[in-house]
Amino acid sequence: MAAKEKTGNPIVETIKTIVYALLIAGIFRTLFFQPFWIPSGSMKPTLLIGDFLFVNKMAYGYSYASCPSLMMPRFGIEIDAKDICGWADGENTRLWGGDPERGDVVVFRHPVSGRDYIKRLIGMPGDTIQMKAGLLHINDAPVKVVDDGVFSEVMEPQGPQGVRPRCENGPVGNGGACEKGRQLETLPGGTTHAILNIGNQQSDRTGTYTVPEGHYFFMGDNRDNSADSRLAQQVNGVGFVPYENLIGRADRVMFSSAGRSMLFFWTWRGDRFFEKIE
Template identity: 40%
Template sequence: MSFFIRDFVRQDSMLKPFDWSGTATRANYWVLLVIFAIAINCFYVVPSYSPIFDVVLLAEAVLLVLVVSVTVRRLHDFGRSGLWVLLTLVPIVGLAGTFWIGLAKGRPDQATAWPPERRYRVGQGLTVLFGALIVSRIFWEPYWIPSNSMKPTFLVGDYLVAKPVDAAEPLKKGNLYVFGHPGTGSILIARLIAVEGDRVQIKDGSITLNGQLVQREKRADFVESYEPQGAMGYLPRCVNRPKNFGEPCIKQQFTETLPTGTTYDTLGIMQSALDSTGEYTVPERRLFFMWDDRDNSNDSRTGLAKGGMGFVPTDSLVAKPVVVIFSSAGRSLGAFWTWRADRFLKWLN
């Protein structure tokens, strides 16, 4: 702790977001890193529909610039190029790099710095990036997936962006939409199956839409690890009912193709009452939604009085998901080793 106490008295360079030409101490680095870790955990647990979400998002962006700038100057302090900051972006390796940067002892005889003109160019570029980020909030909304209801399309811990619904654009069956729950008002994401006037019935797990059986083909089983998932710590439901954490959790997987041509995958766990229903007729200005993990949700097949969502009013639609930009399997975004790199920038149909 002696290095931290000694360095803490030199905090003059900690809060210089665009000064990338100087050096920073170990205390500078660790103070901001801890603050950033706390902030990113707050960002993960605050719902996207919360009134303070945008404030948290902006604060997180400001802190990110501060962390990057102090990391660059920390590298300068022991004779490394600021470009080594890119090392921290690499999963797993980045975690080791973070500690290396934070623990390395400063070397005044080898300290280096970027030329002042480069510092200003970087500052100007980040200012433009900030402006674009803030303005772009008019055109997209961020959401995160806390539950299992939309597997395999979305996994717990997916972070996605969606564009506002265009009232002039016709709704397409099979597409994903963000909407408010008719009863609670909470924000949900589900798949549109039917619109007003359509007749829907489920028979042995297969959908019949306006008298036409929706094509449903068996696929290879969906397999994941049986362990708590996401910030809420939900356990997945499985066909094989594993007893110990880490064992394979198996679900049946199917591919459905609607008459519109839209194709998507669904999951099944067991035979239930919702696998065979009566016929629903969607009322005027109402929509019929289903989640992709069919045996793990109460969707439009279940009425409000029984804990489902029933028919969803068309004016409850909020947005249409566009892309999964980030995904973390752990309880916190700060758990670098749980990031799912294969789901970064995963575009949706």
């Protein structure tokens, strides 16, 4: 008679398979690409609420911030990158580090809250940054800006949080056209991207920020609806971001959902598959 093949406990084998899969996924996410879903409108029109993208973590090398965080307070799960890779924190350095370029769209770790943010890199180490009457000045020189029409979207709740957009054309009823002025801004070095303006507010008139060595200055493309480096002293303000807090560069939108969940495939935007991020 043939010997009976020995088989393991199916429950144990299933658990081992899940553990191995999670380890492989964790290594892949730590070293190569991190998924990111856009939760707010601070980067409109470049990124819309519901855009799903992968962040290129190889672009700038690796630091403690490259380790993934898993924040699910509803289920009592709050695993921070520092819990896993805190031993690498503190020197503001990176392994196989690469320098970001002005104009890159970057995911970074908030210097205070530790949450992942995505903004555009505006100021390099040593730069002076100032907003004068809504116009960005870098090293005392105004950037080139040209009008580019109007950005229009439907006034309705957006994303899982049901956030309604802010409009330049005043209070707009549900289902109406919410409009913002759109301009093309060209940064030193030649990167051109679209920005939006809603109205005159405090963040359009700032003092002069001098970016420290080893740090960067970030702003949202939706200039009047972005908590960024201009708001260092305010709630949710970012301030200067250390080099080691960079997570990676956003290069391309994979797909985009206009609904409450990215799983609602019938709400996916057909014109944003594999959209290059400029």
